[in-house]
Amino acid sequence: MDFLDKLKESVVIFDGAFGTELVRRGVRTGVVPELINLENPEAVTAIHSDYVAAGADVISTNTFGANSVKAGENSEKIIKAAVRLARSASNGAYVALDLGPTGLMSEPMGSARFDDFYEIYKSAVLAGESADLILIETMSDLTEARAAALAAKENSSLPVIVSMTFDDNMRTFTGVSVESFIYSMYSIADVLGVNCSLGPKQLLPIVKRITEICPKPVIVQANAGLPDAAGNYNVGAEEFARYAESFRRLGASVIGGCCGTTSEHIAAIASRLDRTLTPRSAVVPPVVCSASRCVPLDGVRIVGERINPTGKKAVKAALSSGDYGYIAAQAIEQAEAGSDILDVNAGVPGIDEGAAIVKLINLLEGVTELPLQIDSSDPTVLEKALRRYNGRAIINSVSGEQRSLDAVLPLVKKYGSMVIGLTIDENGIPKTAESRIRIAEKIIREAAKYSIPASSLIIDALTLTAGAEQDQAKETLRAITEIKKRFGVKTVLGVSNISFGLPRRQIINTAFLSAALWAGLDLAIINPNVPENIQCIDAFKVLSMQDEGAKTYSKKYSAEAPGAASAAAPAEEHDKDLAYLIKKGLPGTEAETEKLLDSGVPASAVIDEYLIKALNDVGADYESGKIFLPGLIQAAEAAKGAFNAIKKRMSKEGLPSRGTIVMATVKGDVHDIGKNIAATVLENYGFEVVDLGKNVEPESVVNAVKASDAKLVGLSALMTTTVKNMRDTIALLKAECPGVSVMVGGAVLTAEYAAEIGADYYCPDAASDVRIAEEIYKKA
Template sequence: MEKQEFIDLLRKKILILDGAMGTMLQKYGFTTGCPDELNVTESETLKKIHQEYRDAGSDIIITSTFGANRLKLKKYGLETEVKKLNEAAVKNVREACPNCIVAGGIGPLGEFVAPVGTLEFEEVYEIFKEQVDALHEADILIIETISDIKILKAVLLAAQSFNGPVIASMTIQDGRTTTGTDIETFVTIADCMGADVISANCSDGPEGMLETAKEMIKHTNKPICLEPNAGLPRLVGKETVWDYPIAQFAKNAEKFAELGANIIGGCCGTNPDFIKAVAEKVKGKSPINRHVQEKTKLCSRTKTLTIEPMLIVGERINPTNKKKFTEEIKLGQTNYVREMALAQEKEGASLLDINVGVPGIKEKDSIVKAIRQVQNVVSTPIVIDTSDIVALEAALFECDGKPLINSVNGSNKSLQEILPLAKKFGAAVIGLCVDDEGVPKTIEKRLEIANRIITQAEKVGLRREDVIIDAVVLTMAVKEENKNIILDSLKELKKLGYRTILGVSNISHGLPNRSEINSKFLTEAKNLGLDLAIINPLDNVFQKDTHIRIDLKQEKVSYKDMPVKEQLYKAILLGDKENIVFIINKGLKIMTALEVNNILIDAMQEVGDKFGKKEYFLPQVLASAKTMKNAFERLKPEIKKEGGNEKGVVLFATVEHDIHDIGKNIIIALLESHNYKIIDLGANIKTETIVDEVIKQKPNIVALSALMTTTVIEMEEVIKELRQKHIDIPVIVGGAVVTDDYANQIKAAYGQDALQAVKKINELIVGINGKNN
């Protein structure tokens, strides 16, 4: 049966589901053995039961396959009979009730998924996948009596291969399942993972289920199915007695219909008499129209978060510049993860970003451990932050609820890899306004990428509300106008009705007083309707004055009466690019070009020292680097006249998916002053492009940079590709997340900082020249 055909039918009239199978089997004397085996050994009896429900008015008949999965069948030595028993069950219903809708019934496993139980999610998925495949001849699937949301996710994932509608039902009492999942969370997860009908069954009698139904209809536009028990059982001697009044049961069915139920049936204790009474009251009636506004929601196992302006995403579970955490990840430990999860939740974070991308580890294992630890100690929904597609899929398997993926971008490769995974696992996703061309310089280009991501997401079946757009924050240290570009982009994205997120802390990268700058920028973004802010929760402070002043201590200097050598030194130290050429011209009258250059290099080394001591910040370093570049352009022809030969050729690139190139540009300025020829490919450069340029340009050394834990792995890919093409060129790597250990692992040289990188490149060139001589 086609999904839309079934949905259209449910919009037209209320359908009647059958009642309890176990109650009827007991009536016929079957109280021991495997009930699912009766599909083969007592098929005529089962057909008779199905017909009794049909005659009572049932439109939908469920197969007697509640426990027909290999785990439960194993208790009876029937674990190899899954296909046979499920196929026989479908055949029984089809033959007994040819005009009814055949629902392939799937029940729980009787065990829980880790860490609540001992089963692993992948194992559970495979168990259910086998049963789903065996029920392929059914018209629809109905998943019933599930109490663990992780089990429900596994069976819904398995049911994605079924070519027909799927009903997902959990057993709820007093507003929650026995494992703590609330109604809104259940509905949200079932909805986003592909359930066509949301259902509740068992646990409660009609009155309790009425309260459950009232909450269910608040959170979904999908059809609702309700299957209450016949009240609560009483134990009379050794016999379980269900004595709920049938008339009262039917009266409650009318209340279900008035709420907006589309399918009504019965569970434990009900029989054809109950179903007949229900059918007489509501069968074939037109269901009421319901409408719930679509919202962006994220979930943990026990909590649902509606995304609205403005919520905080805690950013501190990230190993960048955290040596202790990095070492813990390498050792397989999660102490820091636990501490930061608890601390950030206490400080007000609504979501927790989890990033464990350390070079040289198996990220798949590390991120699963981190997610499991976070889910054990807090109820905060999570953000999965990785660019490793294998690690991402493992993380999605591990998540209890509905997570947020960080992130997809506008490149075709990213769209094709990430969006289908988000759809498959029912996740929301951050859409990063970056593509193969890098970070857009204009607002218009950012909007074009955002629209492209939204369009592709909707094509794979994701809701627009489940894509949260990131306009990409760049630091004001490089260009103060970056703040206005981001805020104007945010304003336009909100006009389009998009959900938005920003990595707020990036605005202050390389600057002093970061918390103050972050807070002021955050205040402005919040006033424009920002939905999510990735930030240290402690920086979530409202600022009345949002003007950001970048106050850098700048020594005032007068070159009057200062020796020329000191003027040269000071001009570099203070980033005086306007006067540097004039001062160099004076210097060339009294000393050689090489002597002038050596003074400038010494000054640039002090700039590096000051940066390391946090006496200088990025704007000052960049100013000095630009001044150095102007200086060398003037000195280069003079050095050549004096016999200074070009030391070598270095090809620079920031690897694919990484948009940061500040550190790379500083090293380039230093190398040029050391008389190197530089080939700069820029940022976000594909592996094949780097390799092609190496073949074409024939440099002496390749220098690769990466700032993000999610992109550093691309360095190894570049080196592998070079070696596969038998290009045995030295490679040096560097960046905030790169370590000496990782460099050794991928067989590259390591530049810890700009000055060390220059020193290492000099050593490599000496080695190359020694081989050639």
């Protein structure tokens, strides 16, 4: 019988720990314990046989650490042997191909990419294809768990179990919550659950939560208690079996053991456990999540709209150049302004939108926990993003056009996402509420064909421009109310389009937002940095009883007197001149610069006589040891205020740049703090910096140099092992971009080493880059 059919009939029992049994039998293993599959196969089959005799319905192959990262070139051989050994001892029991973590860390915190994990697991799955099912277990990193599950699903037809390991704070080591795990993987895996981490007692609350929310069967494999100082696990077989019964009552239907459990533990479960399935009816609610934050759509939620190149020059420039720093700052700003979700759009003509959105997702996961709304009109871009995204995203969007439904709904199904349904179809934008309701109905009906429930849909009743089609605002509001009432779906609007072409747009925006909220709007796509938008929603939450007792409102607004923010700068700074403020790294440089410009000093003079002079003094003080790194950075940051003021005045003709420098931390290296300092300092000396971030492919550096026409590239590497990638990057630059100079820095480098790998300049500290940049651009 197929494993999943068996699971519909009764509770299934897995085996227990392998390592514990090896230790108990005194079998010696090395750093790669799975090598015994080749060197001592009898020991392996003996353990399997004992678990079968104990009553396990499923035995797991001895391949936990047999992936190619940990076991190296022997990986395939070890896995093939393991499946063979398990099968020979199985006596009819199911054989699960056991795949543990690689020990790598995913981007953006580590350097391993989704595709790296995918390939590693794909090889393991192919090597173990003669198993009956695949057990991906002890996962901590959601990227790895998802890549492994997709590799298993796409390269075999076997059932796939995914089990993560949670600490008692209900999170994995990488911060993944139980909810994020379930909601981002329920559509990919056949069975989900928890193993390792803790003893059965400590796992109870985690199992309870999983069984409450998981729409798929649940697996639990606890450790035999918490280890004592000597590393021994002390929960005995009978006690362990009692907990197994508790897991079953909570709704778990696949039960086995992890660290410290033996064939006695499994025998006790097999003889005592009631095999009756506990009925459960968990369904996935309207909810979105990142790996670490879950946002239920159970009230009004704010979707930040700023990460979109349409009509936003700076975002467009960032996407085109590959320097995403501006977008990261936008994300943080929107999060702090109160966004619940961030819309992400990377659609700029002439760039690879799919690659760009994946890069953006990577970047955003490193600076914000907010869940994302993936915004693209191209289904192939959507799929790339959804594959990579660690969470349950909102797809923006599908429309009522059949072509769109056929392309996008399969993605919603596969990745388990939510989706925005635009009430447009082949006939364009309908002009009445009724016709929009009809399209909403069609989208809901089509989704149902894929078993996508209405709870995964968010309908957009369309904001039209009041300046052009004044009668449409009321139709939109009516459609929202009616769609919610009839279909029980969530609703969304991009609000600000209402005021396009009208003066004082925010007046109209606020009024429309308020009306839409009262009509039943759930998701408002707005600019959260506009206080009126947030205030409108905060007020609505009070008046609609969502903010009970106006607690949140009172806390937020009682402390804040109107106009308080503008009086923040201390008065004493006004009698200091700009050069002084910069040298001391003090605030107020922006205002001081404006004063100078107002008094008729030309911008070029402000730059040369105040900014650069002050920064040069600071640089000299730093080099002579009068001030130290923090002082240097503070001065550079103070100078930024002055440059910002000048930029604002000169937006038409643009700031005279002293030259462009492409900066990157090389491929494989994620230590970027030194490079960030250098970039900050250079930027605030008036250079244009294209900062490509960390773990950057050599080709990306070359492309950025070609696109920006930079004459200087700054590369950083901290590890001896990544200097080789620095060497490769330099070689490619020299071949592809003749005339470009390269400066390098990083802890392992010396002047000699820098010369040896082909660099033109070596930067021992943060001030030396500026000297080099000045030299290069003076020559030019």
